[in-house]
Amino acid sequence: MSGMNRRIMVALDFPGVTEANLCVDMLEGTGVYVKVGMQLYYAAGPDYVNRLKGKGYSVFLDLKVHDIPNTAKGAMQSVAGLGVDMVNVHAAGGRKMMEAAREGLEKGTPAGRQRPLLIGVTQLTSTTQDMLNTELGIAGSVEECVVRYARLVQEAGLDGVVASPKEVPLIKEACGTSFLTVTPGIRPKGTDVGDQHRITTPEEAFALGSDYIVVGRAITQAEQPKQALHDILKGVRQYAD
Numbered sequence: 494m495s496g497m498n499r500r501i502m503v504a505l506d507f508p509g510v511t512e513a514n515l516c517v518d519m520l521e522g523t524g525v526y527v528k529v530g531m532q533l534y535y536a537a538g539p540d541y542v543n544r545l546k547g548k549g550y551s552v553f554l555d556l557k558v559h560d561i562p563n564t565a566k567g568a569m570q571s572v573a574g575l576g577v578d579m580v581n582v583h584a585a586g587g588r589k590m591m592e593a594a595r596e597g598l599e600k601g602t603p604a605g606r607q608r609p610l611l612i613g614v615t616q617l618t619s620t621t622q623d624m625l626n627t628e629l630g631i632a633g634s635v636e637e638c639v640v641r642y643a644r645l646v647q648e649a650g651l652d653g654v655v656a657s658p659k660e661v662p663l664i665k666e667a668c669g670t671s672f673l674t675v676t677p678g679i680r681p682k683g684t685d686v687g688d689q690h691r692i693t694t695p696e697e698a699f700a701l702g703s704d705y706i707v708v709g710r711a712i713t714q715a716e717q718p719k720q721a722l723h724d725i726l727k728g729v730r731q732y733a734d
């Protein structure tokens with residue numbers, strides 16, 4: 494198994510446990526990370542996260558918390574008890590919210606355990622330049638906004654950001670190479686773009702310096718999911734460090 498496998502996060506975006514289990518069984522032994530997002534978490538809850546941990550998976554719990562500081566702190570305190578490996582908040586919640594989230598996570602992590610990595614979402618990979626300016630009312634380029642948010646995330650003491658792979662070189666330049674980049678918006682050649690906009694292939698993402706790539710539908714909705722995963726793993730092996 495290549496060390497690259499644990500840098501691939503498979504998004505378990507399924508309506509329930511039955512569908513998720515089919516995918517999880519397929520992933521067994523590959524060493525990939527799994528990501529539990531809102532759809533599965535709201536349907537299956539903390540028990541399912543515990544089951545994934547019990548099977549030995551590294552788990553990114555992607556709940557994208559965005560609330561007032563006190564609520565974000567409480568949410569992270571609860572989540573810390575689950576023993577997941579990575580969690581996230583929206584950088585748009587601001588510095589105080591992110592600091593409170595980190596404090597909550599630290600407070601909730603049981604003694605002797607490492608606190609989960611805390612990651613700030615910059616601009617969603619479904620956001621276009623036009624949406625940023627006209628709908629969200631944020632002036633400037635997507636790249637400028639992402640880098641500004643990344644600096645704020647770092648100042649708040651978080652471990653890294655979610656962004657498009659396209660923005661990784663600018664983020665690493667601004668925040669340093671050890672500041673983590675988790676990058677969705679991954680589309681292997683020939684796969685449906687769907688609702689994503691700022692996309693790259695898996696190979697491009699690693700060539701640009703991504704630490705982790707998040708892949709959902711290109712695997713989970715493929716006609717042959719196992720083959721799709723295999724092809725991705727094969728393609729990115731050259732980027733092993």
Ligand SMILES: O=C(O)c1cc(=O)[nH]c(=O)n1[C@@H]1O[C@H](COP(=O)(O)O)[C@@H](O)[C@H]1O
Binds near residue numbers: 557581707
């Ligand atoms: O935080 C995330 O994981 C995330 C942030 C972002 O900007 N864009 C994004 O697509 N995601 C998640 O990454 C996954 C991408 O799924 P696919 O587009 O199916 O590969 C989904 O689970 C999204 O919720």
